[in-house]
Amino acid sequence: MLGTFIGRLTHAVDPAREALVPILSEPAVLFGWAVAVAAALGALWWDLRERNTGLSSLMNGVWGLVVLYSGPFGLAIYWLSGRQQMAHDSLWRRGARSTAHCFSGCGAGEVTGVVVLVGLVAIQNTLVTTLGTFALAYLFGYALTVGPLLQDGEALSTAVRDALYTETPSITVMEVVAIGTDVLLAGEATIGTALFWGGLIFSLSLGFVAAYPVNVALVAVGVKEGMSDPTAAKGSDASAA
Known part of the structure; x- marks a missing residue:
């Protein structure tokens, strides 16, 4: 049944894949x-x-990774x-910051998983690569939440x-879309090709878009806080939009 669903999904996205793959395969585009x-x-x-020296070091790192993954979009x-x-x-805006926080950790896990498993270990089995990348994305995503909580004095448990409570829905949606897109677009690509990197880049940003409404909903119902308000940071100047 799962195979039938995947087959139908693959067939449904064929037109988009046929349009995107030539673009993502072009070295000049990369x-x-x-x-x-x-x-x-x-x-x-x-x-x-x-201009924004009052932001926390955590958010500085988050924004650096978001822009590294998604360039001008980030x-x-x-x-x-x-x-x-x-x-x-x-x-x-709180939803966007919450998604960015999730994206920075999950993206690191996804990039690490794909590069290590496909590039360094040279695993050709798509299922193994997919499961390994999912595992690393969850690990990195949770770690980016657990680490600051431990620094604030929370017990590990x-x-x-x-x-697990706050991040699982967002990570799951983000990685299903991102990794699924990468497999559909560049599942057979090797690390030395433009399509390998182009598919990875495109899939990461698509994962952000998919997870954004999830994070907005989680913030709205109080499951997540949406990260700190930058306008309340020391030295803030609310003079722009």
Whole structure:
């Protein structure tokens, strides 16, 4: 039954795959994206250093990873939801910060899993690669929540329980979409091809989009807090949108 469902899903997305694969397989596109990511990281670094020094080191790291994974798209998310210069906070911005926090850890797990299993270990079994990548994405995602809780004095058992409760829905949706997309687009690609990296990049950002409404809902019902309000950080200047 699962095989039938996967077959139907694959057939349904064939038109999108046929349109995307040639683009993602083009080295020039990958090079252009790398340049855009470098520029976005430079802009983020300058803004954090010059205008948003009140943000926590955790969120600085989160935004750095988000922009590294998603380039200008990640920078736009930071600009709209993570700066001290926002006029006010909102549910939608809290949801974006919560998704970014999840994305930074899960993305690290996904990239590590795909690169290590496909590139270094050279595993050709799609199921093994998929399960291994899922496991690392969960591990990294939970760790990014458990670590700060332990630093705040929480017991390990309490921190793990909180992470499982608050992060599992978001991680699950994010990784089902991201890893599923990567398998559909670049499941047969090797690490030395543009499609391998292009599929990974595209799938990561798609996972963020899928998990965003989940995080908004979790923040709305009080399961998650949505990370700290940057407008309340020391030295904030609410002079921009």
